[in-house]
Amino acid sequence: MYITLPGYDSYAxxxxxxxxxxxxxxxxxxxxxxxxxxFLINAATPxxxxxxxxxxxxxxxxxxxxxxxxxxxxxxAGVKRVGQFDVTPPDTFCRFEGRGTPELLILSVPWVxxxxxxxxxxxxxxxxxxxxxxRMWQCSLVDSALRQAWDHAADGGPVSRLFVQAAxxxxxxxxxxxxxxxxxxxxxxxxxxxAPWKLRRVIERIDQDLSEELSIAALAEMCxxxxxxxxxxxxxxxxxSPHAFIIERRLGLAAxxxxxxxxxxxxxxxxxxxxxxxxxxxxxxxxxxxTPSEFRSLR
Numbered sequence: 001m002y003i004t005l006p007g008y009d010s011y012a013x014x015x016x017x018x019x020x021x022x023x024x025x026x027x028x029x030x031x032x033x034x035x036x037x038x039f040l041i042n043a044a045t046p047x048x049x050x051x052x053x054x055x056x057x058x059x060x061x062x063x064x065x066x067x068x069x070x071x072x073x074x075x076x077a078g079v080k081r082v083g084q085f086d087v088t089p090p091d092t093f094c095r096f097e098g099r100g101t102p103e104l105l106i107l108s109v110p111w112v113x114x115x116x117x118x119x120x121x122x123x124x125x126x127x128x129x130x131x132x133x134x135r136m137w138q139c140s141l142v143d144s145a146l147r148q149a150w151d152h153a154a155d156g157g158p159v160s161r162l163f164v165q166a167a168x169x170x171x172x173x174x175x176x177x178x179x180x181x182x183x184x185x186x187x188x189x190x191x192x193x194x195a196p197w198k199l200r201r202v203i204e205r206i207d208q209d210l211s212e213e214l215s216i217a218a219l220a221e222m223c224x225x226x227x228x229x230x231x232x233x234x235x236x237x238x239x240x241s242p243h244a245f246i247i248e249r250r251l252g253l254a255a256x257x258x259x260x261x262x263x264x265x266x267x268x269x270x271x272x273x274x275x276x277x278x279x280x281x282x283x284x285x286x287x288x289x290x291t292p293s294e295f296r297s298l299r
Contacts, residue, residue: 052108062102068098
């Protein structure tokens with residue numbers, strides 16, 4: 001059965017009450033500045049998080065947990081293993097039940113600090129990190145940054161404080177990237193198409209290399225997809241196969257060159273990726289209803 005708890009003024013207050021109730025051993029707390037903190041805890045049972053003004057990143061450092069959870073973005077379940085972490089949103093009942101006695105390294109950051117960093121990066125305002133709260137994650141950068149921040153926070157010197165601040169910002173920046181990936185994956189599942197930024201990059205690459213023989217494999221690699229899945233996603237986004245789209249862009253450029261430049265038809269055919277002007281003329285006439293010479297005479 002899921003447990004819900006009343007809200008607290010801070011995540012630290014909640015952990016303190018949980019420790020007093022014997023449900024958690026709060027091994028240590030290290031303040032990181034700007035309201036952020038790291039906590040090392042041993043939990044007798046997995047933690048249900050009440051509404052607090054911070055987000056938390058809960059990295060499992062020892063043990064394992066069989067769990068079911070709901071952080072406001074849908075239920076998910078599985079086995080949480082060392083190196084995996086979840087991210088709880090601010091001001092939200094986060095339900096978690098499971099079996100295990102985990103050791104957790106937990107970063108808590110006031111949402112106002114997260115929003116400030118997002119604003120500096122030019123990201124849109126939001127009230128949470130969206131689909132980032134819908135599953136467990138594993139990231140070597142987050143793992144390493146949290147552990148090093150924990151070690152340097154114990155020093156307290158000016159250089160260590162600077163390092164800790166940079167480590168927290170690096171973790172948050174990585175969370176923004178993971179949020180984009182989670183949102184993109186959801187869009188792809190819903191539409192079957194490429195994410196807008198991936199489609200834009202592919203089209204830019206096509207337009208830059210119209211004189212070259214672009215392989216589907218090379219374009220698919222840009223999107224980290226197999227050629228089969230890339231071709232299917234590309235057609236879903238554009239309504240055309242990659243090959244048909246490339247031909248269309250080549251012919252469009254050829255038409256502009258015929259109108260705007262004195263280049264010969266042979267030179268234009270080479271500039272847009274055809275080795276022979278006769279094949280180019282055949283494809284051009286099929287697309288525009290006129291030969292290249294006839295099309296040029298219309299200008």
